[in-house]
Amino acid sequence: xxxxxxxxxxxxxxxxxxxxxxxxxxxxxxxxxxxxxxxxxxxxxxxxxxxxxxxxxxxxxxxxxxxxxxxxxxxxxxxxxxxxxxxxxxxxxxxxxxxxxxxxxxxxxxxxxxxxxxxxxxxxxxxxxxxxxxxxxxxxxxxxxxxxxxxxxxxxxxxxxxxxxxxxxxxxxxxxxxxxxxxxxxxxxxxxxxxxxxxxxxxxxxxxxxxxxxxxxxxxxxxxxxxxxxxxxxxxxxxxxxxxxxxxxxxxxxxxxxxxxxxxxxxxxxxxxxxx
Amino acid sequence: xxxxxxxxxxxxxxxxxxxxxxxxxxxxxxxxxxxxxxxxxxxxxxxxxxxxxxxxxxxxxxxxxxxxxxxxxxxxxxxxxxxxxxxxxxxxxxxxxxxxxxxxxxxxxxxxxxxxxxxxxxxxxxxxxxxxxxxxxxxxxxxxxxxxxxxxxxxxxxxxxxxxxxxxxxxxxxxxxxxxxxxxxxxxxxxxxxxxxxxxxxxxxxx
Numbered sequence: 001x002x003x004x005x006x007x008x009x010x011x012x013x014x015x016x017x018x019x020x021x022x023x024x025x026x027x028x029x030x031x032x033x034x035x036x037x038x039x040x041x042x043x044x045x046x047x048x049x050x051x052x053x054x055x056x057x058x059x060x061x062x063x064x065x066x067x068x069x070x071x072x073x074x075x076x077x078x079x080x081x082x083x084x085x086x087x088x089x090x091x092x093x094x095x096x097x098x099x100x101x102x103x104x105x106x107x108x109x110x111x112x113x114x115x116x117x118x119x120x121x122x123x124x125x126x127x128x129x130x131x132x133x134x135x136x137x138x139x140x141x142x143x144x145x146x147x148x149x150x151x152x153x154x155x156x157x158x159x160x161x162x163x164x165x166x167x168x169x170x171x172x173x174x175x176x177x178x179x180x181x182x183x184x185x186x187x188x189x190x191x192x193x194x195x196x197x198x199x200x201x202x203x204x205x206x207x208x209x210x211x212x213x214x215x216x217x218x219x220x221x222x223x224x225x226x227x228x229x230x231x232x233x234x235x236x237x238x239x240x241x242x243x244x245x246x247x248x249x250x251x252x253x254x255x256x257x258x259x260x261x262x263x264x265x266x267x268x269x270x271x272x273x274x275x276x
Numbered sequence: 277x278x279x280x281x282x283x284x285x286x287x288x289x290x291x292x293x294x295x296x297x298x299x300x301x302x303x304x305x306x307x308x309x310x311x312x313x314x315x316x317x318x319x320x321x322x323x324x325x326x327x328x329x330x331x332x333x334x335x336x337x338x339x340x341x342x343x344x345x346x347x348x349x350x351x352x353x354x355x356x357x358x359x360x361x362x363x364x365x366x367x368x369x370x371x372x373x374x375x376x377x378x379x380x381x382x383x384x385x386x387x388x389x390x391x392x393x394x395x396x397x398x399x400x401x402x403x404x405x406x407x408x409x410x411x412x413x414x415x416x417x418x419x420x421x422x423x424x425x426x427x428x429x430x431x432x433x434x435x436x437x438x439x440x441x442x443x444x445x446x447x448x449x450x451x452x453x454x455x456x457x458x459x460x461x462x463x464x465x466x467x468x469x470x471x472x473x474x475x476x477x478x479x480x481x482x483x
Contacts, residue, residue, distance in 0.1 A: 053431055089312040090422060121421060203421055204428035252421035 030071070030131055030263060032061040033187040035144045040153055042142055043240040044205070057143040059269065062136055063262035064188045065179040066195055067127060069099075070112035072119065075127045077104060082123055092120035095255045113177035115195050115260040121252040124198045124261040133263035135200040138247070140264060142240065145191040147184040155237055164239045167193045172258045192239075195260040196246060205248040309447075315422045316448030322380065322409035325392040330409055332419070333448060335376040339471040340444040344416075344425045344437065346383035347395040347408075352439050355457040357399050359441060363461050363468070371472035377406045382420070382427055382435050384413040424453070445471045 037059040076083045076097070083104065084097040095118050101107020110116075119127075121135075128134050136144070148154035155161065179189040191197070250259075310316055316333035324330050341360055345353040360377055367375060381387035387410045395401075395408055411419060420427055420437075427437035443452040443464060452467035 088310070088314070088317040090315055090317050122418070125418075201417065201428070203417070203424075203426045205426065248426070251424060252418075 030067070030133070031064045032265070033064045034059060034061050034267060035140070035147075035186050035188070036152065038143055038152060040143055040146060042139060043237050043244055055139045057139050059267040060136070060140055060264055061267060062140070062144050062186075062188055062264045064183070065190050066115035066197065066260045066262045067124075068112065068178060069106055069110045069114050069116045072097075072116040072127060073100065073104070073106055073112075075130055079126065079130060082126055087123065089253070091122040091253055093253050093255055096120060096123065097255075099257075111177060114175045115178050115190075117175065117195055117257050117260045118255040119198075119259070119261065120255050121198050121202060121250070125200070127261075128263035131263060133265045135198055135261060136264035138199040138201050138204060141191075141197065141199045142243075144184075144186065144188060147186060147188075149182055149184055152185055155240070161237075161239060164192045168239065168242055175258075195258050196243070196256075198259065198261040199247070202247045202250050203252070205244050311447045311449050313450075314448035315419075315444065315450065318415075318418055318422055320411055320415040320419065322407075322411050323389060323392075324407060324409045325389055325396050325403075327389045330407065332378075332380075332411075334407065335378065336448060337446045338374055338376045339371075339446065339468055340376045340378050340448075341441055341468075342378045342380065342423065342444055343439070343441045344380050344382045344420060344423065344427075346381050346435055347387050347391045348383065348433075349435065352437075352457055354399075356439050356441065357401075359454070359457055359459075359461065363441075363465060366461070366465050367468060367472075371469050374472040375405070375468055377401075379406070379408040380419060381408070381410040382416055382425075382437055384410050384416050386433075423450070443467050443471065 035057075037057060039054045039056045041054050080086055084092070084100070085103045087096060097103070097116075097118055099110040099118055101109060106112060125135055146153045146155050148157060148160045151157060151160075175194060178194060181190050181193045183189045184191070316336060318332060320332045321329045322332060322334075341363065343356050343360065345356055347353075357379070360379075364372055364375070364377070381392070389410075392408050392410060396403065396406075401408065419425075423440060423442050425438055425440050427435050429435055438455065439457050441454040441464070442450050445451050451471055452464045454461055454464045
């Protein structure tokens with residue numbers, strides 16, 4: 001009887017431990033804010049007939065700041081296969097998490113509250129999944145990032161645009177602790193001004209004329225299904241153009257010192273309909 | 277007595293289930309012997325034209341030509357298939373016998389088994405060496421990301437995508453790639469001939 005009891009107890013403890021390990025990530029709450037639904041024309045508007053079309057974004061939740069070093073360290077401690085000494089090279093390049101002093105300690109090179117960088121798309125995605133979240137789509141990210149402190153779509157606001165361009169022009173120095181900059185309309189900070197960020201569909205940006213191929217138009221058309229269907233809508237939106245160029249240069253295993261991420265999730269009220 | 281042993285069994289079952297779900301919570305799994313840069317680290321299931329499940333690594337040990345297409349694509353995808361057949365025809369008999377072709381759908385929502393079967397018939401693909409299969413919707417982008425295929429859905433249901441044929445060696449490591457359609461494939465063909473040499477030492481020797 002006693003041994004049976006102990007057996008059950010051990011099993012129960014193991015079960016509990018297993019559960020805590022899985023739930024612990026979700027309990028370390030990441031700060032999220034709700035972004036209201038909207039419709040806007042992204043820089044490259046998807047189209048089937050040559051007419052750029054507006055993209056609708058359902059309401060969703062987005063982290064109010066980028067993911068930090070302390071949070072990412074906790075993630076790799078709980079999911080050792082994402083440590084830099086374990087991750088397959090297919091999922092992250094050789095620089096992955098190299099700011100950390102060791103695979104399991106931040107050390108002097110990475111302050112706990114700085115945004116984590118040198119993370120690949122696969123690792124960023126896995127981090128969000130471990131918190132029952134996901135990466136934002138490009139449209140969601142761009143829509144949230146179009147908001148200034150007072151306007152939902154401030155992309156045509158000269159002062160707002162200039163502030164963003166000033167940041168793109170500055171060399172990357174030491175990253176500040178986050179949150180760092182002002183909060184936008186939704187209470188979300190640092191979409192501009194601190195790090196570039198991964199989005200789920202970073203590889204939806206297709207720059208056709210990359211100059212590597214013999215660039216005759218016929219050949220370019222043969223490089224795509226439905227070629228020529230992406231058309232720049234607003235040539236004035238230079239910040240969006242820079243982000244587009246940056247994203248289209250990325251591969252999923254790439255890591256850079258100025259590329260981080262934040263997580264998102266569906267808004268339950270708007271998640272009833274199937275996502276496209 | 278029998279009650280308690282069945283209860284112990286229930287605990288063990290519960291524990292193995294918990295362990296299994298814990299494993300599943302972490303998608304990229306790493307079987308021991310895979311090279312670090314193998315795309316087979318992405319463990320994903322594919323639905324074949326008969327409705328059976330196959331693994332992405334189904335043809336581990338063979339040189340594999342892999343491409344992403346979708347069956348309702350009228351313009352580029354048939355050209356990708358034509359290119360693959362052209363490459364196959366140019367191979368030495370030994371290499372052709374070893375090489376496998378894996379076409380993974382970019383359109384997980386519409387490419388059901390019926391659509392896959394029609395595609396196989398339309399293009400007369402030999403099921404012994406060609407597999408056309410559809411992943412779960414959430415697995416499309418990670419595979420495209422690993423291969424370097426860029427794609428975007430258009431409002432009319434078409435998919436804008438970069439045509440790519442990649443050569444995987446027996447361990448799943450990409451060895452060569454062909455971008456565009458109708459591109460000169462001589463380097464890719466040479467790479468297949470190198471990869472397809474019999475014996476298991478090729479993957480190690482190539483590095």
